[in-house]
Amino acid sequence: MSVLPRIDPMLATPGRLPPPASDDRYAYEVKQDGQRVIAYLPGDGTVLLRARSGADITPAYPELAALGQVLGGRPAVLDGEIVALDEAGRSDFERLQARMGLAGAPAKAARMARTVPAHLMLFDVMFLDGTGLTRAPYTERREALTALRLAGPAWSTPAAITGHGTQALDMSRKAGLEGLIAKRLTSPYAAGVRSRAWIKIRNVRTADVIVGGWVPARGHLTGLPGALLMGQRDPDGTLRYVGSVGTGWNDTERTTLAQLLTTAATDTCPFTDTPPVTGARWVQPRLVAEIRYTTRTRAGRLRHPSWHRLRPDLAPDDIT
Template sequence: MASLPRIAPMLATPGRLPPASADDAYAYEVKQDGQRCIVYLPGDGSVQLRARSGTDITPAYPELRDLGTALGSRPAVLDGEIIAPDGEGRSDFQLLQSRMGLAGDPARAARMAAKIPVHLMLFDVVFLDTGSLTHIPYIERRNVLELLGLSEAAWSTPAAVVGHGRQALEATRSAGLEGLVAKRLTSLYEPGVRSRAWIKIRHVRTEDIVIGGWAPGRGRLTSLPGALLMGQPGPGGGLHYVGSVGTGWSVAERTALATLLRAAATETCPFTERPPVTAARWVEPRLVGEVRYTTRTRAGRLRQPSWHRLRLDLTLDDLA
């Protein structure tokens, strides 16, 4: 059995598509919404899965056990992402959450695997046979990975396209996917580094929301909002809670919002269901804001929301 080196995953930097003049210098992969995973295949039929933190998560995903024999006796270290596909084959992080954290309970992990199977998307190979591949360019590692032929029901090697970044981004938008990762063809694998050679481009959406409450900031910011509690009119009437937003504003904007929130204060929760937020303070639902976010959860919550601006030109009635 080979002794495999522990390798921390290389990370992408948030950004925009490379300029058109550099388009052909990048490969584009679909950005998956799952759990990053480094796969260790010693060549003895076993497999070990480690999360980005280094934690051993192998027992949480029993359906990936057979990956240990996929390369026979060839030792390898692979990089990928574990996803839980929805009914249309798209990664659904909310589904995956029911599978995460079960490494200490193999029996429950096996039961959940039967209900919500996962799929491992493999996008890099950083060690093979007797040597590290971190020092060779991405395009060469990618060719090696594809030649391994890793494609089964529970794992696969998704496609990467060289150039055509704008078309690829639009295709992921149309398909309802999270975005792209642009990888420079000449980039080496930098373990544990958030590198500018890999750029993650998310589809950012905007939504008008109603502020129904807020939670105080911490320390010297307790008199200012640390998070705004957001709602939207629901089909059955009332203000439905869609999450909280606590990033994206300047100190001046936070201070101005605090004044407006105090003027709209009320003792009554305006949401149809009381949000599970400690120390929440309620306001009359008359302030409208615009937030940016990536996707919605199955429960309708906005994922990764960021404050954009106050919409003084809109009221709750405008959103109904």
């Protein structure tokens, strides 16, 4: 059995497609909508799955246990995304949420695996057969990953194409996918770094925000949130107010949010500047959400925001 190096995931920078003159210098992969994971295969038949935070989430996904046997005695460290697929074969984060957070409840995880199966989409290899590959270019790592032929009942290696970014993005949009990741062919694996060598291109503009407060709804929704007050971290660590969101959720989500907001209640406004909102109630800035929006104002506020989802897989310190 090999002692494997601990490797933090390389992160993509939000942006746009590379310019046409640089198009053939990038590979394009479908952006999966799931939980990022680093898979450690020491070569003894076992597998260890670590989330982006570094937490061991192996017990939450028992259907991935067999991955530890597919390479035999070859030790490896792989990068990928755990997803739950909808009826059309697209990753569906809402479905996956039923599987997340079950690392401490293996019996429940096993039951959920039968009704909401998870699938691991693999897209990089950083260590193989005793050799570190993080300094190797993307093309070399991708060739090594493809040669492993990792295709099984609960894992696969989706294709990547070189160039043709505009066409790939258009196809992803028509297929109802979230977008693309553009990866520079010559780029090494920058562990733990949000790198511009990987560009995250979304078909819908979204932003991860920290919930710092809320405004109660009126009428028959009294006691439930009518709007959430959103923030993002400035470089100095303070929380900057970026607007409020009050549309896009269903009754179940609104009720869940009410419970979480009550638990996180505080008397202190967490924002640098108190938002100009009447009747605001403050919460500890620990809930992370993803918001859809059109553009930003000059002050950095999100225009026409609508609720998308909670992000329990992200920590507030990750949001800028």
